[in-house]
Amino acid sequence: MSLSRITAWLTLAFALCMQGVAHAAPSVKSPAPGSHMMRGKASWYGRAHHGRRTASGRPFNMFALTAAHRTLPFGTRLRVFHEASGRSVDVVIDDRGPYIRGRIIDLSKRAAERLGMLSAGIADVRLERLPLKTWLPPDDAEPVESFRGKSLQNAQHLSARVGVVSEPLDTRLLR
Secondary structure, X not given: OOHHHHHHHHHHHHHHHHHHHHOOOOOOOOOOOOOXXXXXXXXXXXXXXXXXXXXXXXXXXXXXXXXXXXXXXOOOEEEEEEOOOOOEEEEXXXXXXXXXXXXXXXXXXXXXXXHOOOOOOEEEEEEEEEOHHHOOOOOOOOOHHHHOOOOHHHHHHHHHHHOOOOOOOOHHHHO
């Protein structure tokens, strides 16, 4: 085989490879904050998992405003809209799931309660990503100072009501 023929074959192979690269699927990017992400079915989980370690390494708290999603990074903040009731709740992704076909998110018991879907168990929802700075605790949250000197249970209750995902509580501050 002549050198010119080898060069022609290599050029053709290179061109075909480059054509495949040019038509490769674009990488998946996380949607911009405030944009509609997806619609689908939500479910909730609670007592059976309460206290167990989540995929993020934190203990699951069924009273916190958290959720499980298959692919979103831990710490992602979402607004979940219940399509039928019009209610919404802000949650933080701290676990992986759901593992049941057809569902897009698993909510903590507290988040499901806020959406009004506890008895039904599943609901049609819409998800929107929230920028970190716009996520705020609910209006009925009490300041942390009001619990100083009270029991560990009160402090944990406050943490769950506010929906804060934080480091383990230092009980020395409560004494």
